[in-house]
Amino acid sequence: MISSELPKNRPNDFTKAILTVEEIIKLVREKGDKALLELEEKLDHMKLDSVVEDKIDELASKISPELKEAIDYIYEQLVEFHETIKPYNAGGNSKGVEFGVIWKPIEKVGIYVPGGNKAYPSTLLMAGIPAKVAGVNEIYAATPPSKIDPVICYIAKKLGVKKLYRLGGAQAIAAFAYGTESVKKVDKVVGPGNIYVQAAKFLVSRDIGIDGIEGPTELVIIADDTAKVEDLILDMRAQAEHGLSTFIVLLTTSQNIIDEVKRELESDRNVYYVVKVSSVEEAIKIANEISPEHLSLYVTNPKRYLDIVSNSGAVSLGSTPPAIIDYAAGPNHILPTNQWARFRGGVTVYDFLKPIMYANLEKPDEKLIQSAIILAKHEGFEFHAKSIGARYGR
Ligand SMILES: NC(=O)c1ccc[n+]([C@@H]2O[C@H](COP(=O)([O-])OP(=O)(O)OC[C@H]3O[C@@H](n4cnc5c(N)ncnc54)[C@H](O)[C@@H]3O)[C@@H](O)[C@H]2O)c1
Numbered sequence: 001m002i003s004s005e006l007p008k009n010r011p012n013d014f015t016k017a018i019l020t021v022e023e024i025i026k027l028v029r030e031k032g033d034k035a036l037l038e039l040e041e042k043l044d045h046m047k048l049d050s051v052v053e054d055k056i057d058e059l060a061s062k063i064s065p066e067l068k069e070a071i072d073y074i075y076e077q078l079v080e081f082h083e084t085i086k087p088y089n090a091g092g093n094s095k096g097v098e099f100g101v102i103w104k105p106i107e108k109v110g111i112y113v114p115g116g117n118k119a120y121p122s123t124l125l126m127a128g129i130p131a132k133v134a135g136v137n138e139i140y141a142a143t144p145p146s147k148i149d150p151v152i153c154y155i156a157k158k159l160g161v162k163k164l165y166r167l168g169g170a171q172a173i174a175a176f177a178y179g180t181e182s183v184k185k186v187d188k189v190v191g192p193g194n195i196y197v198q199a200a201k202f203l204v205s206r207d208i209g210i211d212g213i214e215g216p217t218e219l220v221i222i223a224d225d226t227a228k229v230e231d232l233i234l235d236m237r238a239q240a241e242h243g244l245s246t247f248i249v250l251l252t253t254s255q256n257i258i259d260e261v262k263r264e265l266e267s268d269r270n271v272y273y274v275v276k277v278s279s280v281e282e283a284i285k286i287a288n289e290i291s292p293e294h295l296s297l298y299v300t301n302p303k304r305y306l307d308i309v310s311n312s313g314a315v316s317l318g319s320t321p322p323a324i325i326d327y328a329a330g331p332n333h334i335l336p337t338n339q340w341a342r343f344r345g346g347v348t349v350y351d352f353l354k355p356i357m358y359a360n361l362e363k364p365d366e367k368l369i370q371s372a373i374i375l376a377k378h379e380g381f382e383f384h385a386k387s388i389g390a391r392y393g394r
């Protein structure tokens with residue numbers, strides 16, 4: 001289906017799942033493993049005796065040499081990306097203060113690998129590699145029991161995942177956040193998923209770290225009349241493969257493109273929003289407001305517009321298909337949706353690191369000490385002022 005107007009509410013709004021998910025979280029907190037087994041039976045239609053996958057080695061050995069080679073090759077590319085952008089410990093001196101930052105990995109991380117409609121081994125690569133590059137010691141993963149793909153097991157082994165859980169949806173996120181008899185409580189949970197998964201992450205962020213809201217999928221394409229309409233149609237249908245809750249928009253200056261896209265996609269089940277704009281600049285303004293997960297700049301000389309893109313998870317330039325970012329380019333496919341791109345980006349090595357700052361004042365600048373004392377007194381914190389003054393003879 002085609003709509004010529006942007007919607008007031010997004011089809012992928014996770015907040016509509018909050019009430020259902022609150023109940024699921026409550027059950028997992030109260031009843032631990034028992035709740036997990038009941039919820040898996042009810043929501044994933046799988047009768048399990050344990051939520052821990054204990055056949056990882058056996059399953060991993062089943063993957064074809066072709067798939068193994070593909071995974072190994074992509075693995076290298078993603079390691080290269082995160083090693084390239086990894087922050088380094090830095091320090092300096094100013095006003096007699098030696099200061100700096102050391103980056104420390106988070107200790108325990110849970111990765112959610114979606115698996116309602118399809119298995120997503122690519123997601124385990126996308127989350128696991130930056131975690132490993134950051135130096136996370138304990139990586140755990142969960143995916144719905146019907147989608148324990150041997151490729152997921154192969155990647156889990158390669159990453160050194162401590163345990164793979166047969167758990168989907170909000171119950172997987174709750175188990176990571178609060179722990180159960182079988183599931184390790186972690187410090188941060190990351191990963192994309194449907195509205196139940198994202199609502200659960202949102203709710204547990206009271207108690208553990210999350211990487212943001214990532215799902216269902218969004219794509220905004222900006223196309224001028226040089227874009228190949230067949231490519232645009234493929235890119236729209238590609239992201240529509242993630243389900244009917246996806247949010248897919250085409251903003252174009254070309255009436256020909258609009259006519260052809262409408263003709264081709266009118267009878268698809270997904271809704272595509274196709275809107276005419278008068279310039280690429282106008283389209284970027286609209287895209288910045290939408291703050292989409294994926295942005296495709298399928299226009300002449302796309303790089304010159306990067307400066308005015310302010311909100312987007314990842315940008316595919318020119319004829320680069322957004323789907324290559326989903327698999328192998330280097331940037332992550334775990335990307336913010338629901339306008340979270342206004343204040344955060346996709347998952348990177350930074351998501352698994354914490355900056356610990358330090359200061360050492362052996363011979364500090366007098367004026368700096370005096371300034372601190374003045375400000376502490378102004379705030380009415382006498383002992384703050386005194387504790388500083390006493391050290392530096394004031
Ligand atoms: N933005 C991103 O970074 C990104 C990346 C990859 C995938 N995605 C998105 O991930 C999503 C994957 O969705 P999926 O559904 O295939 O898999 P999923 O693993 O996210 O969700 C499946 C789970 O949802 C739970 N569930 C289903 N119906 C429920 C209900 N009525 N009540 C409570 N729980 C319910 C079940 O427990 C099931 O295991 C897609 O929407 C896709 O667009 C987003």
Ligand SMILES: N[C@H](CO)Cc1c[nH]c[nH+]1
Nearest residue numbers: 120122123217218326333
């Ligand atoms: N397009 C998804 C992000 O929205 C990522 C993905 C994984 N596999 C295929 N696609």
Ligand SMILES: [Zn+2]
Nearest residue numbers: 238239323326
């Ligand atoms: Zn995709």
